[in-house]
Amino acid sequence: MKRKIAKxxxxxxxxxxCLFLVKEVFAGRFFPLYETEAESASIPPRAVNSLSVSSEQTDVKIIAEARNDIAANMTGPAGKMFVQSRGKTLNLKAKEKGFQFLNLFQRPLLIVRIPYDYHRDITVHTSNGSIAVDG
Structure with missing residues (x-):
């Protein structure tokens, strides 16, 4: 009886x-609302009606420049970015990887680059981080 319970x-x-290991592979296909972790992301501006950026303990910098796409990337070893697309809304979420003892004085930075002619909605929410807009 004990052997059957142990088996x-x-x-x-x-x-x-096995379910935890395979979750990352199939989550994007079976659960389209699932956000995926990425180091960088790029999308054409005509595919997006609104851009939503949220950050937890990270700084956000939005830069307008002459370009053909909307691009985002994380800088610093202590940060991670999650990307989620819901319809014509692009959601970017930046987080700190947890307590980083050696990176106590260097905050992660999410840089979002948009074209000059992007005139749609941009929403930025942050908790314990700064927001800078350039261009």
Whole structure:
């Protein structure tokens, strides 16, 4: 009886581990509202009606320049960015990777580059971070 319970618990733990490993591969296909982690993202401006940026403990810098796309990237080793597309809305979320003892004085920075002729909605929310707009 004890062997059957032990085998059942081992099989359940292996199944749970496999589900966690495969989750990242299939999440974008089966769950379109799922956000994916990325180091950088780029999209043509005609595909986006609104841009939503949110950050937690990271700084955000929006730069308008002569370009053909909307691009975003994280700088610094302590930050991570999540990208989610819902219809014609592009959601960018920046977070700090957790407590970084050695990077206490260097905050991660999310840089969003937009074209000069982008005249649609841009929403920026931050908690404990600064927002800078240039251009």
């Amino acid at each position: 059942g618990l081992m099989a359940a733990s292996v199944l749970i581990c």
